[in-house]
Amino acid sequence: MLEIQELRQNADGVIEGLKKRHFDAQPIITELLGLDEQWRSRKTELEGISAQMNQISKEIGILFKEGKAEEANAAKAKTVELKELEAKLKSEVEELDEKILQLMYQLPNVPNELVKAGKSEADNEIVSEGGDQREYGFEPLPHWDLAAKYDLIDFELGVKITGAGFPIYKGKGAKLQRALIAYFLDKAEEAGYQEHIPPHVVNEASGYGTGQLPDKEGQMYHCTVDNLYLIPTAEVPLTNIYRDVILPNEDFSIKITGYTPCFRREAGSYGKDVRGLNRLHQFDKVEIVRIEHPNNTAKALDEMVEHVRGLLQELGLQYRVLRLCGGDTGFASAMTYDFEVFSAAQEKWLEVSSVSRFDTFQSNRLKLRFKNADKKTQLCHTLNGSALALPRIVAALMENYQTEDGILIPAVLQKYTGFDKIS
RNA sequence: GGAGAGGUGUCCGAGUGGUUGAAGGAGCACGCCUGGAAAGUGUGUAUACUGGGAAACUGGUAUCGAGGGUUCGAAUCCCUCUCUCUCCGCCA
Incomplete structure (x- = not known):
């Protein structure tokens, strides 16, 4: 499997290289990079939510320890919405992950510079x-x-x-x-x-x-x-x-x-x-x-x-x-x-x-x-x-x-x- | 195949719901100490993704066999799978 970093940094080089195999990588890579961008933005969003959840959980823990049960329960209520959002984002990220992986599987290795183009x-x-x-x-x-x-x-x-x-x-x-x-x-x-x-x-x-x-x-x-x-x-x-x-x-x-x-x-x-x-x-x-x-x-x-x-x-x-x-x-x-x-x-x-x-x-x-x-x-x-x-x-x-x-x-x-x- | 016990960081080993990526020890790395070494001492010591930074570094997320579930919160509770060990059975 190729490295996603390589595709991000050098998509044209990869496409050019794969032409030696008579493999047209352009459509796959274009789709891949689009999905990758989506993936990153979703992922960032998800991690932000997770960070908030973690923070609130921590606070609830402290409140309980201090015996402030009422405040703790109030804080719990705040998590309901976040939790839903987190689940939704998580499934989106997973879906993107899977799509990206399936596309990555389709890309063959880029031939070495010594390799000549050819069909058979x-x-x-x-x-x-x-x-x-x-x-x-x-x-x-x-x-x-x-x-x-x-x-x-x-x-x-x-x-x-x-x-x-x-x-x-x-x-x-x-x-x-x-x-x-x-x-x-x-x-x-x-x-x-x-x-x-x-x-x-x-x-x-x-x-x-x-x-x-x-x-x-x-x-x-x-x-x-x-x-x-x-x-x-x-x-x-x-x-x-x-x-x-x-x-x-x-x-x-x-x-x-x-x-x-x-x-x-x-x-x-x-x-x-x-x-x-x-x-x-x-x-x-x-x-x-x-x-x-x-x-x-x-x-x-x-x-x-x-x-x-x-x-x-x-x-x-x-x-x-x-x-x-x-x-x-x-x-x-x-x-x-x-x-x-x-x-x-x-x-x-x-x-x-x-x-x-x-x-x-x-x-x-x-x-x-x-x-x-x-x-x-x-x-x-x-x-x-x-x-x-x-x-x-x-x-x-x-x-x-x-x-x-x-x-x-x-x-x-x-x-x-x-x-x-x-x- | 049946019964039981377990899988925590490089290793050993704590940890049964709450600031735990994880005590303690060993090992390793670097520093101090030393004439040099040992001892002593200080610091550091996982991986991946992602953000910031030229970089050193740093914010976030995930990972305690794997995958699900319960919960505001799971190494810790529940389920499934898997592997290892012990006993029994079978057997080259």
């Missing part, structure tokens, strides 16, 4: 590329065929147990998952991220904290009996660790990581790119999360991008890094880098990581702050990224490392898998 993924900028395209010398199989051929992943069995999008990994397929998770976590730890194993279900407050609620409710599985949500990403529990936290000084840099399964309903996305591992309802991911002083955000983002790049390089995958254009950048993000690996067998790029800076957009909701040099509280910046999401990495590894008689395991993973080839 077609406008994303490729900022770097690495790795070589694989030459096969035979007709490569897509991963779903390889999964069947070597009995690594059983999609149909998953359908029987749960439904589409919940595959069952078997044998070396399962071991490969475990190896990747361990490898990613070890690399994150090496880079200074502290490992956490968070809950895989979260409460409503956490959903609001990172912005999944109220809007993206349909994306999450909801356990209605207990009103808990299955996490769509570790970002939710990991970032919410710092909900309602005020860090004591400005000397901080928090780096945490965690592996979790992720659950996404993906409602309405059937039929497109859903084959095999490309889009699942449950998948594994190692996430990295940072909480930074605003001065350090740009550097932190670069470090995260380099971290992910390092993983893809070690895995020997052909990849490219995209800086998303305004229109493709997530609602809460100020700037996002996507990582894609090339699948020669599917002849397309697969998104395997997304690294974003949110600046104060999340921390405003989370009430995550620090004490600055002036002893004032100030919002922290949050960042997060996948390092990495497993399914498409698995798909790319299987496809790119296939030979005619098996699938090779990249050198960095062999100590985790215990085998160097699947055949």
